[in-house]
Amino acid sequence: MTSSLMTSPGFRFLSPLLLLGIVSLSMDSIIHLTQSNWGIAANLPYILLGCALVMCYSFKQGRESMVCIALLFAYFVIQNRLQIPLQTGTTLLELTILATLLPVSFLAVFLFNKEGFDTKATLAYVFLLLMFAFWSYVTLTYYVEGGFEEWTNGVLFIVLNVSRLPLVLVLYCIGIVCFLGILVLKKNKIIHAMTYSAMVLASATFIFFDVQYISSTMFTITGLLIIIYSTSASHQLAFTDSLTLIPSRRALDLDLKHMGRKFTIAMLDVDHFKNFNDTYGHDTGDDVLKMVASRLMKAQGGAKVYRFGGEEFTIVFKGKYAEDCKVHIEEVREEVEQYEMILRDQHSRPDDNKQGRKKRGNAEKKRNTVSVTASFGVADSRSARNPADVIKLADEALYKAKKAGRNCVKYNLA
Template sequence: MSFSIVITNWFRLLLPLILMVFIGLGIDNVIDLTRANLGIVSHLPFVLLAIAILLGHIFKQSRIAMVASALCVAYWLIQARLQTPLSSGTTILELSLLAGLLPIALVLVYSYKDSNLFSRSFIVYGAIIVMLLLWSYVTLTYFYEGGFDNINETYLYVLPQVSKLPFILVIYSLAMVLISAICVLNRNQIIDVVVYSATLLSSTTFVFFDVAYISSTLFSLIGILLLIYLLSASYELAFMDTLTEIPGRLALESDLKHLGRRFTIAMLDIDHFKSFNDTYGHDTGDDVLKLVATKLKQVSGKAKVYRYGGEEFTILFKGKTAAQAKEHLESLRAAIESYDMVLRNQDKRPKSNKQGSKIRGGGENTNHVNVTISIGVADSSESRKVSVVLKSADSALYKAKQSGRNQVCLA
């Protein structure tokens, strides 16, 4: 499976749902298997989550380790406190507190940046988890002393045909899952899918808490997914360009092996980029690279885009000739040329209009700049060897540069 498919937001959104559906369809077999290996299965979530915490430290993915830590504490509470019928004692109240506080603990990881486990952020997060546990203890103590009159008819009101969990918490859990799913669809970062998967599976555990061995089954699945996401995070660091957030050179080399019989390769370069950096500063130069990458993501023709290196990008068209791809590339070139980029740091603007004349649009008092791109295009009609076509596209790019820039040149 292509790496570009694996990291799509829809794949990441549907994967835990599909796995959960498979478990639901075979729940009787899962129960029988768990019952036969109860000693191992009941401790499996602890093992998987502990490995996730360790790898989170090694890969400097402390936020995933935070999620694993919160889940580990939640599973320990389930095993230690919630193995009695929901109708007995304070079991339903304790389950409700856990179902309400765990999604909050998961969302809190967005407040921190990734590091190792010995960072200040991880220690602070651990302290917050302890505070939530203390608050829950105080709440339970108050309940023991006769507080919360009629709580079973109000906040803990249950619709048995829906769930044994209080109905208000069922709605709350659904809302938290939907919010985390929206984050996956809009941002599609590793931490988004981690929080989404953990929220989805833990909330499903609480909603269907009366199903035998549901906690050990779904928390084991969460542990497995966290390990997959940790490996995916390290994989992305190698295959994704962190500045532009599009696939990098390694991803390109991987996808070049699966182009098929007909394809087109376009090499793209930002005009006068060195002069732009010298004139406006490297921070603004980075903004230009991000802008171009954003526009590249919008290119039509079902193209795939990559950062080749520096200010150079590559675009792949499967099943298209160079002539067919040229229309899409011309639209891309025009869209970038017409885009007015606002300068954020006015101190780094050129002192004179002449100094930035090659790359600036507007008059002397303008707050905007415009960039242009040159594109070289070649297709598989020249050769079936990808390396030959890539070299030909690069030569066409050089020709576009020599011919005045800001144009699309076919090999």
């Protein structure tokens, strides 16, 4: 549940490029299919992007909703302003303006709060798009009268072997694609994957604008990808613990239905966690839970780690009995015990990150550190076939570990 091919940064980086390659190889078939069903094909991007917008709004994905709005606006402009030869009037300039402003609108979503759906922020973003539209209108109105035609002919020169789009715009689009691709590979958030995919396919639309039905094809694929990303984000949110970012109790309940005949379950509890919380505060207590989760994720032997609830965690070893897991459980217990966590002084912490780094470098030795321990209870499928019963047996063993002085591993085996 924690990681899959669909959510990996490599897959998210390559998937729009692979789709672009598939489309390029089958463009003749796509053109024939689109010609036969133009009424549907022309409106399909509106339908898919509209559905994506509704999904993003329903899942409180504010910045993702903004991307959908920008794409809907761009497709509307293409269908209503750019369905004539590029040499006609100001059509090439209009395409140039759209190819310039759409990437800016994608980058602008990162200026807004990433948490939830904010109506005011969305309205501000729509206002920004309307300002772009007004600026475009003014530019087009005074394009010839202002004497800009000769200037643009010099700057916006075209290399026909590359694209009908001005070369400077081709390089600009490729540069934005590379920047967003780096964000996907480094941060791998849904918003990064969404803006990157949208930028890749929008760039293909602009660069190969002379290809028949390219806009409807690319914007249809973009709508599908955004729906997939939005769905995967909601799924990930449902099965991931928001504090520790490891699989949640719901993920454990689902995985327990597919355990097979041979498995081991370890239940563990952070020792004296309530006292720690009362002494150092809930923020530090949250840091402890994150630290413990990160140590548990280092467990070897095919272990899968879940947050069971509160300060309690679960480790599942599928296809192994308890004796096969003993060394791995002991290693992770020691990982937790040996980790020294630095206590942050929230009152004296600087607001500026650079000052904070300098202060950390100068005062590292003066900081207080604390360590925590955890108690473990282990049972396997030889004691009970039902995973829920194995968890109960592991809980009983955990209670024995608490009674034995904590920071130890106890087994409840048949």
